Amino acid sequence: MIIKLNTTSATPIYVQLRNQIVIGIGRGDLKIGQGLPTVRQMAEDIGINMMTVTKAYTILKNEGFIEIDRRHGAKVKPTALLTGDFTEKIESELALLITESSLKGIEKEHFLKLCDEMFDRLNISSIAGGNI
Template structure:
């Protein structure tokens, strides 16, 4: 998997790394149960501090995207499930995006078309068979 980070962005590197891994899962570039590089190896590969990678991995673990085992390292959670907490956060985040889009002049049809376009680019977990 190729990790693309923008070192000049105002978005913290650990957040970018977290987002890249989530997108990798969604696009099918990372599969359930697949091992991730060790913190040390990932830090070397992308040229960042080990603490940055560790922070991203811990966020992913807390969100349920990865499992971390001291003996076997980090891997994509083989049983990714949608839980009530995620659905609640999703509703809040989508409501905010819809409000921001409306304020910026994006109409409902264009918003839905964009969502469908992005959705169709995802080949990963529990996405391909879903209909919008």
Template structure:
């Protein structure tokens, strides 16, 4: 599993790695129960420090996207999170994205079409919460 990260970006590498894995799960490229590379292997694959990968994996575990077992390593395990806190987080992030979009000239219909297209491309969403 080799992920493309932008080493020149202002976004920290561990955040990019976390985001790429979440997107992979959402798109259905990473399936429930699928093993992820070891921290060492992932670090070697993408050319970063093991601590960077470890930080990303720990965040993914905390957020419920993966589970980590010392004997079997990291596995994809997206957990449903319908908590009030998560919904508030989504609302805050969407509010910023909508404000930026409107300020850059994207109208309501175009914005909603973009959202619909992206949501429809998340093939992995229909398996989240279902047993494999």
């Protein structure tokens, strides 16, 4: 999996790294049980500070996307079940995204079409038996 970070973006590097890994898992580029590079190796490969990688890995672990074992490193974790906390997060993020889209003139039908196209483009429905 190739990690692409935008150093000029307002989005912090650790968030970009976290997002890239989540998308990689969702698309199937990273398989359940597959090991991720060590913190040191990831930092060297993409040219960032090790603490930045550590922060991204910690967030991924806390969110249930990876598991970290001192002997075996970080590995992609089996998909966790939907929780109330995650549902609240989705609702909150969607509320903001829908509001911003509406304020920029995007109609509901266009917004939903964009969501449908993006979902298909990312090929998410084949992951976890379509239970995402």
